[in-house]
Amino acid sequence: MRKKSIFIGIMLLLFPFLGDAQQVNSNSLLGQNLFDLNPAAAGMYGRKALALRHRAQWTGFEGAPSWSYLSFHSPINDRMAFGVRLHQEEIAAFKSIAASGGFSWRTPLGRGQLSFALEAGIQRLEINQNILVARDENDSWLFLDKDLQHLFNMQFGVLYRSKMSFLGISVQQLLPSAWDFTEGASGTQVMHLHLHAGTKVPLNARFELRPNLNLRYLSNCLIHPEAQVGLNFDQRFTVGGGYRWSGDAYAMAEIQVKKTFRLAYLYEMNTQELASISSGSHEIFLSIVFGKLKSSKQKTFLP
Secondary structure, three states: OHHHHHHHHHHHHOOOOOOOOOOOOOOOOHHHOHHHOOHHHOOOOOOEEEEEEEEEOOOOOOOOOEEEEEEEEEEOOOOEEEEEEEEEEEEOOEEEEEEEEEEEEEEEEOOEEEEEEEEEEEEEEEEOHHHOOOOOOOOHHHHOOOOEEEEEEEEEEEEEEOOOEEEEEEEEOOOOOEEEEEOOEEEEOOOEEEEEEEEOEEOOOOEEEEEEEEEEEOOOOOEEEEEEEEEEEOOOEEEEEEEEOOOEEEEEEEEEEOOOEEEEEEEEEEOOHHHHOOOOEEEEEEEEEEOOOOOOOOOOOOO
16 A cells, blocks of 8 residues: 555656647557657567557648657666657648657566656757748748757656556656747747556457546646547457547557557547548557567566
8 A cells, every 4th residue: 555655646746747738749549659658668568669650640631740750669677678769740841850768767566567767859840941831921931040940858757557557647848948940930848748547458258448548738727638448359459449638539450469560550530620621630550579578577568
């Protein structure tokens, strides 16, 4: 009971890290690679893991966002792991490229493990003036003094996991940086807090439910919950769907081969105003978990 109280206390201490606006993109296939959201998930499989994710948001809408993740993480020993991540995002004339890396430390707790992680990286922001269209020929956006900005980012994460469930919290953009291209094109990064949890619910010898929940919290009291549930068959095939509070519903499917290869696809449809001008969003995920377990103490839990 005392260990549980300490863990809950750590979680509550992180709630002051809040943001003023949503600046971090949302990936819906969180259960397929928790490391994309929480650096404390590094090494969680007990083996090396390489993953690629791509999302095309609001297809059919000119200038719609799209982003890609490439990540790798691996345990170092029974206690430590490391992970690196590359991220590219494009929204109309804006383009962002980021690279980061960090370390996690874990300790046994009850029937599972408690992990802490700190990650740091650099982000490059760019505006492509060649594709900007302005009705006013004197618009300041057409005469930017700088076409590149470089920002420093940090992220902190805590994760408790067992063979059947996980509970974590992560704080993105821990040290906000300011960017300034010109008047009307400037701002400051703000902190984003994510609380996420998931579990497995066996139905019989071959079927199980896999519900996941992610709660994004911003400092202006905006809460963006997302719920997802999948039905897994024989640890190989998963079909399911989810709903985001912003009004987006989605369906997903995943194939898993021997706890080594995973391929998942998601189609998200808009249920509000954007439905009339967008044909929905697409997200695809591919990963490989390889190498030998570093230790017999390692668990190969897949969320």
